[in-house]
Amino acid sequence: MPSAASKHLLFILAPLVVVFALLPGVYQNHLLLFNFVIFLILAQGVNIIYGFTGYLPFGYVGFFGAGAYGFAIMVMHLQWPAVLAVLVGGVVAVLLGLLLTPLLRLSGAYFAIANLAASLAVLHFVANPALEGITKGPYGVSLTGTFNPTHAYYAAVVVMGLTVGAVVYLKNSAFGLALQAVREDAVSASMAGVNIVKMRVIAWLASALIAGLAGGIYAWYVSVFYPDNVFSGEFSIFAIVFALFGGVATITGPIVGVIILYGIYNLIGFTTPQYFQLIYGLLIMGLVLFLPAGLVSLATRRGWNVP
Amino acid sequence: MSPEQTPILKVSRLVKRFGGFHALDGLSFHVTPGEILGLVGPNGSGKTTAINVISGLYAPDGGEVTFDGASAGGAASHRLVHRGINRTFQVPKPFLSLTVRQNIQVALAYGGATATPPSIAELLDEYRLKEVADRPAADLNSAQQKMLDLTRALATRPRLLLLDELAAGLNPAELDWIAGRIKALASTGMAIIVVEHLMGFIEQITDRVIVLNAGKEIFEGTLATAVREPQVIEVFLGGEHAH
Numbered sequence: 117m118p119s120a121a122s123k124h125l126l127f128i129l130a131p132l133v134v135v136f137a138l139l140p141g142v143y144q145n146h147l148l149l150f151n152f153v154i155f156l157i158l159a160q161g162v163n164i165i166y167g168f169t170g171y172l173p174f175g176y177v178g179f180f181g182a183g184a185y186g187f188a189i190m191v192m193h194l195q196w197p198a199v200l201a202v203l204v205g206g207v208v209a210v211l212l213g214l215l216l217t218p219l220l221r222l223s224g225a226y227f228a229i230a231n232l233a234a235s236l237a238v239l240h241f242v243a244n245p246a247l248e249g250i251t252k253g254p255y256g257v258s259l260t261g262t263f264n265p266t267h268a269y270y271a272a273v274v275v276m277g278l279t280v281g282a283v284v285y286l287k288n289s290a291f292g293l294a295l296q297a298v299r300e301d302a303v304s305a306s307m308a309g310v311n312i313v314k315m316r317v318i319a320w321l322a323s324a325l326i327a328g329l330a331g332g333i334y335a336w337y338v339s340v341f342y343p344d345n346v347f348s349g350e351f352s353i354f355a356i357v358f359a360l361f362g363g364v365a366t367i368t369g370p371i372v373g374v375i376i377l378y379g380i381y382n383l384i385g386f387t388t389p390q391y392f393q394l395i396y397g398l399l400i401m402g403l404v405l406f407l408p409a410g411l412v413s414l415a416t417r418r419g420w421n422v423p
Numbered sequence: 424m425s426p427e428q429t430p431i432l433k434v435s436r437l438v439k440r441f442g443g444f445h446a447l448d449g450l451s452f453h454v455t456p457g458e459i460l461g462l463v464g465p466n467g468s469g470k471t472t473a474i475n476v477i478s479g480l481y482a483p484d485g486g487e488v489t490f491d492g493a494s495a496g497g498a499a500s501h502r503l504v505h506r507g508i509n510r511t512f513q514v515p516k517p518f519l520s521l522t523v524r525q526n527i528q529v530a531l532a533y534g535g536a537t538a539t540p541p542s543i544a545e546l547l548d549e550y551r552l553k554e555v556a557d558r559p560a561a562d563l564n565s566a567q568q569k570m571l572d573l574t575r576a577l578a579t580r581p582r583l584l585l586l587d588e589l590a591a592g593l594n595p596a597e598l599d600w601i602a603g604r605i606k607a608l609a610s611t612g613m614a615i616i617v618v619e620h621l622m623g624f625i626e627q628i629t630d631r632v633i634v635l636n637a638g639k640e641i642f643e644g645t646l647a648t649a650v651r652e653p654q655v656i657e658v659f660l661g662g663e664h665a666h
């Protein structure tokens with residue numbers, strides 16, 4: 117299906133990257149744009165692990181925070197250049213993912229809870245005052261040497277492009293099909309010859325890598341942060357809600373989810389923060405009850421083929 | 424059946440326990456390439472369990488499975504699939520939200536077939552799935568889902584095929600048709616084990632049957648002989664009365 121893949125690259129990935137590359141020139145709130153890009157990355161990372169394998173990563177932020185600290189440690193102690201330190205952030209997240217692979221033996225809510233617990237454990241490890249010499253413990257990190265929000269923003273756009281590209285690959289390859297098969301019925305997938313453990317681990321590590329790179333870039337962008345900032349459960353919850361709202365196991369669903377929900381979040385959050393929690397909460401409930409396959413399923417139900 | 428051929432599958436003194444319950448209790452048999460072996464027995468006698476152990480879903484608690492001269496007991500399912508074992512499920516298990524075509528594509532891509540597998544077009548055509556090829560498997564009726572299970576298995580080019588009540592629920596015309604297909608597969612050298620309650624169907628296609636009761640073999644031979652065995656009659660009548 118090479119033609120479908122090139123269509124997806126041309127009509128979804130390319131416009132997305134171009135728009136976010138150009139927006140800083142015309143829109144002044146760069147921090148908001150940066151946060152949009154970070155959530156686009158994280159929502160697609162959730163899409164890869166949840167949409168394609170069925171594991172709901174309630175502790176997804178663990179990889180993000182690990183990436184941020186991987187970045188910070190390289191910059192603080194070894195004075196590595198930012199781009200390389202971001203890559204290290206990705207590697208640290210993958211190592212954490214490897215450490216957590218036994219969680220993949222759990223299913224459903226057990227996995228989600230264990231993953232949440234794991235992310236809290238990593239937070240407390242990093243924030244431990246005994247590790248002050250390495251992580252600065254609870255006192256937070258200040259990385260003035262690499263501070264360059266413009267470069268960090270474009271690095272985020274690049275990682276977003278690669279992440280969406282990975283999802284395009286999953287949507288159009290036998291590998292992605294096999295992942296969906298594992299999600300649908302692991303026993304039948306094994307009878308199709310699929311090594312289900314290997315597939316799950318690959319998807320898990322890929323989503324860890326994505327969050328780790330995003331975390332490293334986030335650290336680069338903000339430069340000053342505390343453990344609670346980069347391990348905030350809000351990252352996990354938002355990324356999951358955005359992906360679910362738009363529709364997982366699609367390319368466009370998480371993108372639509374981030375743009376609409378994060379857009380609404382910022383609109384309501386700025387003008388009438390007191391109503392935000394209420395409206396957002398109702399929206400999520402309604403979504404789970406009436407639109408479990410996300411917004412794009414409205415179109416799919418009409419027989420339109422939404423990638 | 425050609426008795427001089429070496430068996431492709433040998434099962435010896437196979438034991439499978441669930442808790443303290445012996446679902447398989449020292450089962451031994453073999454099947455040779457090109458042979459259609461019937462596996463019959465009352466409900467709960469261990470037929471599906473035998474298939475599950477041979478296809479790697481369960482590790483045996485005792486005994487041995489030898490496939491193609493090498494041990495196969497307790498190996499991972501996907502490895503056994505790559506080595507040439509495949510099966511259908513008593514309750515079909517397609518990938519429901521994938522299309523029929525995609526269901527088969529997964530097996531073609533990952534089945535590790537050593538010889539050229541049949542093409543999707545051939546499989547769709549031969550197993551009457553052409554009209555529904557681009558529909559999600561969830562839209563199929565149960566007979567079609569069974570055929571989809573079968574095409575998924577065939578896409579991996581198995582040398583041993585285990586059919587768990589494939590014919591149950593088919594109408595007489597469909598039964599004749601699928602009997603023909605199974606025989607055609609065996610004539611290519613594929614060894615086939617058929618689990619079925621329909622004795623007419625078993626009679627029509629098998630060379631030999633194993634009668635199972637409580638996880639043990641109680642008879643081996645042709646179905647015509649089996650139905651005259653007092654022990655076999657007893658087990659089947661007992662089983663029927665129990666329901």
Ligand SMILES: Nc1ncnc2c1ncn2[C@@H]1O[C@H](COP(=O)(O)OP(=O)(O)OP(=O)(O)O)[C@@H](O)[C@H]1O
Nearest residue numbers: 441445446464465466467468469470471472473513
């Ligand atoms: N996973 C399992 N856990 C516990 N008990 C099981 C399990 N699978 C099978 N059994 C038990 O093992 C026995 C054999 O079951 P099996 O499914 O092999 O029978 P069968 O011969 O295929 O019957 P049927 O003709 O009804 O399909 C039954 O008593 C069943 O309840």
Ligand SMILES: [Mg+2]
Nearest residue numbers: 470471472513
């Ligand atoms: Mg059975």
